[in-house]
Amino acid sequence: MGNTVDADQPPIASRLARGQTADMDKSELRPIVRARRAAVPPAVRASRDAAILDHLGALVTARMVVCAFVPDDDEAGGPEMLARVADCGARILLPVSPAVGPLGWSQYAGPADLQSGRFGIPVPSAPPGGPETIAEADLVLVPAVAVDRRGNRLGRGGGYYDRSLSLARPDARLLALVDSENVLDAVPTEDHDRPVDGVITEDGLLDFGTWHSAE
Ligand SMILES: Nc1nc2c(c(=O)[nH]1)N(C=O)[C@@H](CNc1ccc(C(=O)N[C@@H](CCC(=O)O)C(=O)O)cc1)CN2
Numbered sequence: 001m002g003n004t005v006d007a008d009q010p011p012i013a014s015r016l017a018r019g020q021t022a023d024m025d026k027s028e029l030r031p032i033v034r035a036r037r038a039a040v041p042p043a044v045r046a047s048r049d050a051a052i053l054d055h056l057g058a059l060v061t062a063r064m065v066v067c068a069f070v071p072d073d074d075e076a077g078g079p080e081m082l083a084r085v086a087d088c089g090a091r092i093l094l095p096v097s098p099a100v101g102p103l104g105w106s107q108y109a110g111p112a113d114l115q116s117g118r119f120g121i122p123v124p125s126a127p128p129g130g131p132e133t134i135a136e137a138d139l140v141l142v143p144a145v146a147v148d149r150r151g152n153r154l155g156r157g158g159g160y161y162d163r164s165l166s167l168a169r170p171d172a173r174l175l176a177l178v179d180s181e182n183v184l185d186a187v188p189t190e191d192h193d194r195p196v197d198g199v200i201t202e203d204g205l206l207d208f209g210t211w212h213s214a215e
């Protein structure tokens with residue numbers, strides 16, 4: 001029941017602190033982790049984002065097609081993320097959310113070309129390619145609220161990436177971006193979740209060893 005307090009369960013915040021998060025509902029965990037990120041002072045956030053972008057920049061090459069996203073204030077990576085990936089010379093695809101189902105993808109053509117899309121998320125002006133466009137990607141940067149040490153990810157709750165990542169090539173590298181404090185021991189999973197191959201935090205790349213390039 002929504003408002004019933006279960007005497008056997010410690011409060012959510014202390015379960016989070018103790019890593020007892022595997023059996024929590026995603027909808028229970030999501031707002032707590034998001035509030036924690038929102039409480040980080042802007043200057044600290046900016047320095048974490050700068051470190052994350054340095055680690056990301058070291059991985060991206062001009063030959064890559066990168067599925068990226070436009071981070072908002074709540075999300076690791078920060079406002080310079082697309083510029084950094086573009087500076088590496090990669091071709092960038094951005095997600096376009098339909099009402100339901102997998103994401104469409106449009107090519108990024110610079111900040112001036114972005115317009116407000118569903119949920120107020122910026123999208124390129126060109127009409128998106130279909131969900132299968134994600135198969136062009138060598139690297140998929142996946143937004144996440146939290147990730148666990150097996151690569152399970154907690155997103156914003158639209159189920160968009162869950163439905164989209166199954167269409168990525170098997171040799172595409174899937175990397176989430178989160179602050180290190182949001183790498184948890186466990187996040188709740190469902191059968192349809194495709195784990196990421198690694199996570200970039202301000203401390204560097206945490207690689208789960210699951211990615212195998214086609215070369
Ligand atoms: N920057 C960014 N772009 C992205 C995503 C993302 O997570 N980050 N997406 C990743 O999929 C897609 C958009 N997904 C979204 C999913 C849910 C909500 C949303 O408004 N959720 C409600 C809470 C829903 C719930 O808790 O049940 C909210 O935030 O109030 C917004 C966008 C595509 N683009």
Ligand SMILES: Nc1ncnc2c1ncn2[C@@H]1O[C@H](COP(=O)(O)OP(=O)(O)OP(=O)(O)O)[C@@H](O)[C@H]1O
Nearest residue numbers: 026153154155156157158159160161162163190192
């Ligand atoms: N492939 C799928 N097939 C059917 N239902 C799905 C699929 N993926 C997700 N869902 C459903 O969509 C809803 C949201 O999923 P979930 O909470 O995992 O989203 P999320 O991964 O946090 O969000 P996002 O991927 O948008 O960042 C859930 O009810 C989930 O069961």
